[in-house]
Amino acid sequence: xxxxxxxxxxxxxxxxxxxxENVSIDVSxxxxxxxVGESGSGKSTLLRAIAGLAPPAGGTMxxxxxxxxxxxxxxxxxxxxxxxxxDPYGSLHPRQTIDRQLMEPLAIxxxxxxxxxILKALDEVGLGxxxxxxxxxxxxGGQRQRVAIARALILEPSIxxxxxxxxxxxxxxxxxxxxxxxxxxRDRKLTFVMVSHDLGVxxxxxxxxxxxxxxxxxxxxxxxxxxxxxxxxDYTRNLMVASKGxxxxxxxxx
Amino acid sequence: MSALxxxxxxxxxxxxxxxxxxAVRGVSFALGxxxxxxVGESGSGKSQTGRAIxxxxxxxxxxxxxxxxxxxxxLLSAPPKLRRSLRGKRIxxxxxxxxxxxxxxxxxxxxxxxTLREHEDVSGAEARERALEMLAAVxxxxxxxxxxxxxxxxxGGMGQRAxxxxxxxxxPELxxxxxxxxxxxxxxxxxxLSILDKLVAERGMGLIFVSHDxxxxxxxxxxxxxxxxxxxxxxxAASDLANAKHPYTQGxxxxxxxxxADRHPLPVLDRKPEWAL
Numbered sequence: 001x002x003x004x005x006x007x008x009x010x011x012x013x014x015x016x017x018x019x020x021e022n023v024s025i026d027v028s029x030x031x032x033x034x035x036v037g038e039s040g041s042g043k044s045t046l047l048r049a050i051a052g053l054a055p056p057a058g059g060t061m062x063x064x065x066x067x068x069x070x071x072x073x074x075x076x077x078x079x080x081x082x083x084x085x086x087d088p089y090g091s092l093h094p095r096q097t098i099d100r101q102l103m104e105p106l107a108i109x110x111x112x113x114x115x116x117x118i119l120k121a122l123d124e125v126g127l128g129x130x131x132x133x134x135x136x137x138x139x140x141g142g143q144r145q146r147v148a149i150a151r152a153l154i155l156e157p158s159i160x161x162x163x164x165x166x167x168x169x170x171x172x173x174x175x176x177x178x179x180x181x182x183x184x185x186r187d188r189k190l191t192f193v194m195v196s197h198d199l200g201v202x203x204x205x206x207x208x209x210x211x212x213x214x215x216x217x218x219x220x221x222x223x224x225x226x227x228x229x230x231x232x233x234d235y236t237r238n239l240m241v242a243s244k245g246x247x248x249x250x251x252x253x254x
Numbered sequence: 255m256s257a258l259x260x261x262x263x264x265x266x267x268x269x270x271x272x273x274x275x276x277a278v279r280g281v282s283f284a285l286g287x288x289x290x291x292x293v294g295e296s297g298s299g300k301s302q303t304g305r306a307i308x309x310x311x312x313x314x315x316x317x318x319x320x321x322x323x324x325x326x327x328x329l330l331s332a333p334p335k336l337r338r339s340l341r342g343k344r345i346x347x348x349x350x351x352x353x354x355x356x357x358x359x360x361x362x363x364x365x366x367x368x369t370l371r372e373h374e375d376v377s378g379a380e381a382r383e384r385a386l387e388m389l390a391a392v393x394x395x396x397x398x399x400x401x402x403x404x405x406x407x408x409x410g411g412m413g414q415r416a417x418x419x420x421x422x423x424x425x426p427e428l429x430x431x432x433x434x435x436x437x438x439x440x441x442x443x444x445x446x447l448s449i450l451d452k453l454v455a456e457r458g459m460g461l462i463f464v465s466h467d468x469x470x471x472x473x474x475x476x477x478x479x480x481x482x483x484x485x486x487x488x489x490x491a492a493s494d495l496a497n498a499k500h501p502y503t504q505g506x507x508x509x510x511x512x513x514x515a516d517r518h519p520l521p522v523l524d525r526k527p528e529w530a531l
Contacts, residue, residue: 038439039410141296170295170466172523175509179519197440204511204520227514242440243513246447246473 003062004029004191005050005159010059012042012049019045021215022059025193027208029158032185032192034206036199036239042215043195047161050193051083064159075109082152086164088144092136098122098147099132105155121150124187125180142173146180153184160185162194166201178205199243203227211236257284258428258460259307262321266302269314277302277315279484285428289454289461291471291492293506294481300464303481304430307462308347309337324428343373346421348450350433352413356405362416363389363401366423373424388419392449411442415449422453428460436465447474468495468506480506483530502529 005027012020020042027033035043048054050063052073061068064080085091093101102121106114119129125146136144145165152160165181166174178201185192196202202209203223211219211233219233231237266278278299283290294300306317309329322329324345329337349355357365366385370376376384382401389397392415405413414434421429434450435443451474454461465471471478472492480488480503488500498504505523 038441171468172295172506172509175511175520175522178511179522182519198511199440200511200513203513204517238441240513242444245469246444246451248448248451248473 002029003027004064005033005193006062007046007050008060010046010049010061011057012045012054013057019054019215020049023212023215023217025210025217027191027193029191030189031208032194032206034202034209035193035195035212036197036202036209037212038197041212043212044163046212047083047163047193047195051081051161052077079109079155080157081159081161082155082157083161083163084145084148084152084165087168088141088148089136089168091148092144094136097133097135101147102151102154105151109155111155117154121154124153124184125150141169142177145169145177149177149180149184153188156188157190159191159193162192164196165194167196167198174201181205199226199239211239257286258325259285260321260323261307262319264303264306264319264322265317266299266306266311267316276484278306281481281484281486283479283486283489285460285462287458287460288477289463289475291463291465291475291478292481293465293468293471293478295466298481299484300481301432304347304432304462304464308345308430309341310347339373342369342426343424344426345428345430346424346426348417348421348429348431348434351437352405352410352417353437355417356413358405361402361404362408366416366420369420370423384423385419388423389416391422391453392416392419393445394419410438411446414438414446418446418450418453422457425457426459428462429454430462430464432464433466434463436467468503469510487529501526
């Protein structure tokens with residue numbers, strides 16, 4: 001089993017704040033890996049460091065057979081690795097049509113058959129060609145996130161980095177988008193690295209996960225461990241309790 | 255149980271280029287001193303219902319109802335001055351994201367004091383004292399320090415507690431909470447909810463809890479209204495949720511991924527046009 005994403009002892013420092021401290025993860029090809037934790041735990045920073053959006057201060061990354069240093073990434077990297085962001089309202093250009101936004105990665109990489117790829121990508125994410133010439137403001141949140149997924153898939157990458165892909169969406173729309181992501185992963189044999197603060201979502205999507213707190217990985221689990229409660233860290237247990245919803249303490253009201 | 259709030263056939267219409275759009279289409283319910291949840295997806299009209307009760311509907315929209323009365327006061331015919339005196343004093347509202355709903359250029363303490371002095375004739379020193387008490391009541395550990403901080407200097411959970419403090423300082427009888435925890439971290443959500451729960455119980459307020467998360471609402475409220483396309487499609491006791499009859503309610507209940515449940519793909523809502531009739 002070869003690791004397609006291999007991060008070793010990665011550190012990220014912003015001025016005097018250490019966002020990531022010696023974090024290592026390995027994801028095998030075709031696997032689906034989850035990162036959980038509260039805000040500020042460094043889970044998004046790890047994803048951004050892989051994508052070259054955060055400056056690494058130390059450690060090594062080997063992604064899709066490429067040795068990465070610093071935050072420079074070449075075109076070959078972005079053909080293999082694409083990212084989907086949290087907020088579908090912020091990640092699409094408000095004044096460009098869906099067609100133009102999907103065309104952009106194709107133009108950058110000099111892909112010829114744009115027409116066919118755009119139609120195929122829209123079809124794959126369940127949006128008909130009728131959406132092609134619309135603007136983002138004419139779409140709902142779930143539809144926009146589908147466009148963002150289409151944009152990530154259009155270069156036919158092998159790794160998808162997902163940063164809270166459904167936390168800006170309604171529960172019912174979240175289910176649709178999660179199903180879509182699972183389906184494209186199956187169809188294209190993609191590797192997922194997914195960040196979420198929702199343990200329910202991560203256990204649903206991922207077979208293995210790492211729990212992060214304060215820039216470190218505090219625990220590594222499989223989805224089965226979590227489902228059966230084989231948890232060692234109190235922090236993870238707290239997250240579990242939180243994901244089960246509100247419980248009223250039986251206190252007498254006086 | 256005497257009704258604190260009576261809503262009968264509430265409608266909210268927005269004029270658009272293509273004609274009138276009805277965001278809320280005939281909503282009726284009565285609220286005592288209890289916890290009522292309103293659940294639905296984006297666009298179901300749940301927030302618009304809360305805003306119409308609060309009197310925060312934008313001027314171009316039309317609000318009509320057979321009855322919209324709060325403690326015997328007809329809200330629709332009430333003069334603006336009376337409504338202003340109700341808003342914040344007897345009916346308060348907690349909004350979703352403290353990043354946007356707090357005044358960024360005013361310290362948290364001053365905002366709470368402002369609310370209080372707007373509605374009650376109290377001295378500056380007393381208002382400060384009560385604001386500090388209120389900050390302590392929402393379990394802020396160092397109220398004196400937080401009093402002087404600006405919204406950008408506090409975390410989301412802290413900001414939302416400050417928001418709750420601000421809304422409760424004038425002692426409202428009805429609290430409308432519009433997605434009060436959706437912008438917060440899971441771990442912080444529960445803390446904020448338990449603070450809210452405690453204060454609502456202690457003060458005997460009526461609460462309208464608006465959210466898209468059916469499970470959360472059902473664990474927090476006594477009674478739940480489920481809205482779809484501007485109408486109430488089902489009303490149930492929170493404990494009775496598992497026996498929901500409407501397919502929309504069942505769909506909302508089942509679509510969340512649950513730890514340990516192996517459901518691939520997740521059940522999704524199959525929206526039927528007749529639900530919106």
